Amino acid sequence: MGKVNTVFKRYEKKYLLTASQYWMFRELVDEYMQVDEYGESTICNIYYDTPNYDLIRASIEKPVYKEKLRLRSYGIPGPDDLVFLEIKKKYKGIVYKRRIVLPLEEARQSLQQGAVDEEKGQVAKEINYFLKRYPLIPRVYLAYDRIAMFGVEDSDLRMTFDFKIRSREDKLDLAMGDTGKLLFREGEVILEVKVKDVYPMWLIQGLEKLSIYPRSFSKYGSVYKGTLLSNYAEHML
Secondary structure, three states: OOOOOOEEEEEEEEEEEOHHHHHHHHHHHOOOEEEEEEEEEEEEEEEEEOOOOHHHHHHOOOOOEEEEEEEEEEOOOOOOOEEEEEEEEEEOOEEEEEEEEEEHHHHHHHHHHOOOOHHHOHHHHHHHHHHHHOOOEEEEEEEEEEEEEEEOOOOOOEEEEEEEEEEEOOOOOOOOOOOOEEOOOOOOEEEEEEEOOOOOHHHHHHHHHOOOOOEOOOHHHHHHHHHHHHHHHHHHO
16 A cells, blocks of 8 residues: 555535436536546445444534544455544534554554554544544444546546445444445435545536536445434334
């Protein structure tokens, strides 16, 4: 793994595209955007939450500030492969993502013990503060196939297209394959646009022309509302 960015600050908007919208949109953006060095990759995540799902329940109420913690890999990792332990925060529409890189087995042990090695720097200390605030356990596995792109003239403009978004509530380990139940209808694609400032005019006009409008949702939130909420309610009865 080459040099990776561990701190992000940007505006992010999400869109749900039909298959036809995706192909028309790709025809438009391919003139201005370039697929990054990884091409298409599979993103695997374990989302951590409290026994009562406090983090996602707070998040879907659309507060001014919200936060989450997840363990992420690119592809299915082995024990010695590097993964990302991330805190993702959103405040007044701005997304802040801070993460550390560590081997999968070390990440497992650190999360079980409730602390990471603070010699990894300031972000590690922030993660430990997060772990002390909440009694976190693994809650949801989420995977998707992603194409990531960046602007030819403005590398701060980023887009990702996520396909076959799938989840499961068992086998909550990144090493245990990337299978799961599809979250959206076959062919639907999640577009995320990530910018540091404002959209370029060509992008504004293209989205409007294709009737593509932003949607407020999260992948983990969709799993919670679609599956976990009913299961949790039944358990509480």
